[in-house]
Structure formats: structure tokens, C-alpha cells
Amino acid sequence: MPLSRSLRRSLTHAAAAVLSLAFVSAVARSAPPSRPHIVHIIADDLGWKDVGFNGCTDIKTPNIDRLAAEGAVLSQFYVQPMCTPTRAAIMTGRYPFRYGLQTAVIPSVSAYGLDTTEWLMPQCLKEAGYTTAIIGKWHLGHADKKYWPRQRGFDYQYGAMIGELDYFTHDEHGVLDWFRDNEPVKEEGYTTTLLGKDAARLIEHHDPSTPLYLYLTFNAPHTPYQAPQEYIDRYQNIEDPTRRIYAGMVACLDEEIGRVVTALEKKKMRDNTLILFHSDNGGTRNAMFSGVMADVSKINLPCDNGPYREGKGTLFEGATRVCAVANWPGHIKPGKVDGLIHAVDLYPTLAELAHASTSRSKPLDGVNVWDTLARGKASPRTEIVYNVEPFRAAVRQGDWKLIWRTMLPSSVDLYNLASDPAETSNLAQAHPEKVSALQQRIETLARESAKPLFLIDQFKVVNLNMKGEPILPTDDEFQAADAP
Secondary structure (H helix, E strand, C coil), rough: CCCCHHHHHHHEEEEEEHHHHHHHHHHHHHHCCCCCCCCEEEEECCCCCCCCCHHCCCCCCHHHHHHHHCEEEEECEEEECHHHHHHHHHHHHHCCHHHCCCCCCCCCCCCCCCCCCCCCHHHHHHCCCCCCEEECCCCCCCCHHCHHHHHCCCCCCEEEECCCCCCCCCCCEEEECCCCCHHHHCCCCCCHHHHHCCCCCCHHCCCCCCCCCCCEECCCCCCCCCCHHHHHHHHCCCCCHHHHHHHHHHHHHHHHHHHHHHHHHCCHHHHEEEEEEEECCCCCHHHHHCCCCCCCCCCCCCCCCCCCCCCCCCCCCHEEEEEEEEECCCCCEEEEEEEEEEEEHHHHHHHHHHCCCCCCCCCCCCCCHHHHHHHHHCCCCEEEEEEEEECCCEECCCCEEEEEEEECCCEEEEEECCCCCCCCCCCCCCHHHHHHHHHHHHHHHHHHHCCHHHHHHHHHHHHCCCCEEECCCHHHHHHHHHCC
């Protein structure tokens, strides 16, 4: 029996509605979710293997491990070899060789900082309606307030400006380094605990209807190795005394991260909060990079970078491939994510989630890796620039990594990280064409580089005339010093 015209029309409309709903559903599944709260947690000099989810057995990190079990474990998350460069990369979405922060860290006696013409992530997110806060370590300029966090887009600041401080007195060599909203604060307490409590307090008083960007940057477990006795006592089974203290530092760090997650849950913000956790660089394996406040010449450095070679300050994987987790219930698929991700990628990725414009930033080196973070899809990143300095550089393309040291006698290392992630077999002689191609890439990047502010600053210190005035090198002199 033929259908009536009205019935055919009704069926046509129904079919169209079903197709429309299916299309909307598909778009919703593929489109990024909207405007989460963002809690970005950074540990300081934490070894890759010093968390349970990467196989640590002697230090307990249940709160971090829970974030890992319920989120994405980022197996190839890269940072810069040291603190200041990594933090600069996060804030700018740009490699630090582009603005002179690629070498070492900003010393406490130095006056330079992160270029104020850079448009930072907190400025970008604040412009999009986020409340922005930094709780913890800054280390991107301290001598002039123009470099301080409150002047760089953060609505609220609490913690240290420099890179290293006593955990109980909050000073470096007798100079207090503890501030709240640009004003010095004298208070008692262990820094890790104070930072965790302040972060929980901020969340408790936050209006959930306004998106929050919290940059929570612990200074633990950086030197000096100090922890409350109650945490040290938990690890009597660890024979080495420094490792025992270090374990206490990491345990306290883990508890404070748990405190922050609990605060989000109590405030009913957890389901709409993206939590990122990673270290600023690998654990310290060389006393040269251990800081200036502690004499580590007579101790065993306690950090464990697992299968990766060396640690902080070098261009090997132990310095630059760090433990990392991304967690957002219902939005990030739990499991291991193997795609390449660099710290510079966080800026464009978070900006996209926040519906924020990056038009005021300088050209970004970062790319949006949300689909990689959230669903484990192939990363749009195929290259990692470990660093570019006048005396050394390293770059990875695909599985191939080149380390080029230009100081005489120069040397070249070539590794295939797919087959040799521990960097034990130098393949440079066997693959000269690959060496040449990666060296050409480094030369191109070097021509785009700014002069390292650390080296300029050191010239000021050592090149003094008879009147005690600093003599700055000319451009020609500096270029000659840069030449391989």
C-alpha cells in the first residue's frame, strides 16, 4: 500500500532529524571540550623513575600514581635541560634560544629576565577570561619587578622568585625569597607544604563559574635536600641517607598534590579540571648542576632517571625526557601516550581549550597536541629541539637524534632512539648523511638564535677594566666566540 504524502513528509523529516543528531554527536566527539579549569603542576629536578607509575619501588607516590592510572602517561614528553629554559618554554610556547634564555639558569646575582615583549600564557588566558595564579617557583627574572609574575599576567602570586632556597627559612644565603603579590612574607613552614595548602585555599575560595589557570610550581625535590623528619622517618628501609631524605621530599610533594586534588573534588571542580603534571627537567646526576646552596661532593646524588642516560644540564634523554601525566575525567583517555610532545606545545594546546587567541604572541614553536593528549592519536610534532647554544646543540627528527658539541675538540653523537633510548651506541660514523642533514638543521636554528643572556652576563662579571666597570663584548667578538 503506497504511503500518503503527509506520512512520507513526516518520515523524511524524522530521517533528517536523526542524521542531524548523528552529525552533531560526531562533531561533539571530535571537537575539543570547552574552557576547563587548568591546574599545571611542576616538580623540580624529579627523576624520571622516582614516581610509582614509572616503576619506582622505594618511594611511594599514590596520589600522582592515581592521576596516571586514570589519565594519560606521556612517555615522550620533553622539556629543556634546566629549570629557567623549561619554564620560559612553557610561558612563551617558544624555544628559549629565541630570546636568550637557552644557557644555564638565571643566577641570584644576575639582573636579566624573560624578555618583556614576549606575550606569556597567563596573559593569553587572562585575556580570555581566566583567573590566573602562580603558586611556587618562578625563576624567570627577579632583580627588577618588571619581570615578576604579577607584572606578566598573573592575578595572584605566592612563593619564590629565584631558583633555589632553604625549605624551612625560605632564603638563599640569608636573603629572603618568599613573596605574596610582590610583598615579602615571613612565615614558618616547609615550602612544599605551604605551597600545597595555599593552592588548596585558592581553590576553596574560587568561583567555579570563572575558569581558573593555576600554575603550581613546587621547588621539590631540588637541592638542598631537606624534608620534615616525619617524612624521612617513613623511609628507614632506604639505606642511603640522601636518598632517604629525597624520598621524604617526594612523599611530601605527592601528599600536597593529593591535597590539591581533594580541594578540587570538594569544590565540585574536579570533573571540569585538566591536571598536567611533569618535572621541569630530569633528575640531577652531575654535581655541577646540583645548585649553589648544598655541598654534594660527599654524597650520592639520589635521583633516578631509569633507563635514560645522564640527567639535568646535559643534552641526553635523562635531562630532557621527563615523567609526565595529563588527567581530565571523561575527556582524556587513560593509557600510555607515545607521541612526541614538548613543553612549548602546552601554550597553543591550552589556548585552544580556553578559546583564547594567540595572535599577540610571537611566532610559536609549539603545536596543538590535544588529540595526542586526549586520545593518543599520532602527534603533529616530528621534531624536538633539545637546545641550541654557541658551544653545543641537539635536535631529534623522527627516531634520529644528533648531539653536536662545537667546542674543540668537537664531537658528534648520533642515536636511533627507537632502538636505543638509552643512547649507548653512537651511529655517527655509520650514517654520515644523517649527521650532515641534522647538522644543517642545527645551523639554520643557530642563525635564528639570540645571544645567551647568561654568557653576556658572565662577560660583565669577568671582563672588568681598571675602574671596575663592565666591558661588554662587541658583536664581532661575541660572534667569534660563538663560531664552531
